[in-house]
Amino acid sequence: xxxxxxxxxxxxxxxxxxxxxxxxxxxxxxxxxxxxxxxxxxxxxxxxxxxxxxxxxxxxxxxxxxxxxx
Amino acid sequence: xxxxxxxxxxxxxxxxxxxxxxxxxxxxxxxxxxxxxxxxxxxxxxxxxxxxxxxxxxxxxxxxxxxxxxxxxxxxxxxxxxxxxxxxxxxxxxxxxxxxxxxxxxxxxxxxxxxxxxxxxxxxxxxxxxxxxxxxxxxxxxxxxxxxxxxxxxxxxxxxxxxxxxxxxxxxxxxxxxxxxxxxxxxxxxxxxxxxxxxxxxxxxxxxxxxxxxxxxxxxxxxxxxxxxxxxxxxxxxxxxxxxxxxxxxxxxxxxxxxxxxxxxxxxxxxxxxxxxxxxxxxx
Numbered sequence: 001x002x003x004x005x006x007x008x009x010x011x012x013x014x015x016x017x018x019x020x021x022x023x024x025x026x027x028x029x030x031x032x033x034x035x036x037x038x039x040x041x042x043x044x045x046x047x048x049x050x051x052x053x054x055x056x057x058x059x060x061x062x063x064x065x066x067x068x069x070x
Numbered sequence: 071x072x073x074x075x076x077x078x079x080x081x082x083x084x085x086x087x088x089x090x091x092x093x094x095x096x097x098x099x100x101x102x103x104x105x106x107x108x109x110x111x112x113x114x115x116x117x118x119x120x121x122x123x124x125x126x127x128x129x130x131x132x133x134x135x136x137x138x139x140x141x142x143x144x145x146x147x148x149x150x151x152x153x154x155x156x157x158x159x160x161x162x163x164x165x166x167x168x169x170x171x172x173x174x175x176x177x178x179x180x181x182x183x184x185x186x187x188x189x190x191x192x193x194x195x196x197x198x199x200x201x202x203x204x205x206x207x208x209x210x211x212x213x214x215x216x217x218x219x220x221x222x223x224x225x226x227x228x229x230x231x232x233x234x235x236x237x238x239x240x241x242x243x244x245x246x247x248x249x250x251x252x253x254x255x256x257x258x259x260x261x262x263x264x265x266x267x268x269x270x271x272x273x274x275x276x277x278x279x280x281x282x283x284x285x286x287x288x289x290x291x292x293x294x295x296x297x298x299x300x301x302x303x304x305x306x307x308x309x310x311x312x313x314x315x316x317x318x319x320x321x322x323x324x325x326x327x328x329x330x331x332x333x334x335x336x337x338x339x340x341x342x343x344x345x346x347x348x349x350x351x352x353x354x
Contacts, residue, residue: 001098004250008094012106016087020096033325045085051156052087052106058152061095061102 033052093247107135130202187227237266
């Protein structure tokens with residue numbers, strides 16, 4: 001895997017999303033258009049992140065994304 | 071707001087994760103890709119509702135995984151072995167719809183047209199359908215991917231005037247993990263699309279059914295200026311934003327002015343070109 005692809009995959013395993021809600025400005029924008037600051041996806045469900053980490057451990061994907069670029 | 075205008079109710083999927091990204095996950099490990107997608111599918115299965123998504127990439131992962139798991143017993147067994155670790159099981163009981171298809175098939179063009187209070191009659195609209203919601207054509211059978219009409223029909227319900235251009239069906243450049251790997255190569259695709267549109271006479275805006283394509287076409291204009299020293303000024307709208315404008319909603323209701331090209335350029339949508347005096351004004 002190329003390093004940028006590894007980073008994206010690791011971000012999903014870390015936050016549950018490839019594009020996580022990791023800035024307060026995004027939360028402010030959501031509030032401005034009348035929706036909850038944090039969506040009801042993995043951003044507010046840490047157990048969901050743990051579930052995909054378990055999947056990655058089972059399939060070996062956790063090792064693949066940490067392997068060095070060939 | 072557009073869906074509720076059309077009497078369609080959207081329910082949140084509690085605990086949903088990344089679809090996952092089809093390029094990064096699907097290209098490197100099929101079982102992991104299908105397992106994470108299947109986990110999302112099981113959330114919808116528990117509620118007994120179909121999934122709909124407004125993203126071509128998410129649609130590609132969720133629809134393709136749903137299809138493959140229903141037709142490939144070996145993959146399904148491997149995925150359910152992974153899901154057993156988290157006390158879930160893929161059952162194959164729901165369908166996955168792209169927003170465009172859901173609007174077209176469930177609401178219908180007549181109902182969409184009946185909700186238009188601000189017809190965008192004088193607005194010239196180019197389309198970027200993107201790659202994944204129709205392809206592979208023979209399996210998905212959603213539309214003819216080489217001569218598509220559903221996306222065009224839905225967009226034309228807004229009243230805007232369709233502008234064809236040679237590279238309309240070309241990739242935006244971002245997908246398949248290309249933007250992630252090399253943004254300059256991705257931008258080269260985007261630039262070719264913009265030039266093709268200008269050769270066709272240009273348009274007031276480009277409409278897409280995918281937020282990742284939208285990002286590439288929108289922020290991409292800022293990035294192309296940086297990498298290629300060429301300036302483009304297209305307003306880029308997601309199809310739901312287009313319909314929201316046509317249904318009479320204020321642009322502030324869905325944050326049109328917060329698109330990244332406007333934030334980075336400290337600019338704003340060309341309200342007059344979009345047929346509006348400001349974000350709040352009615353069409354003239």
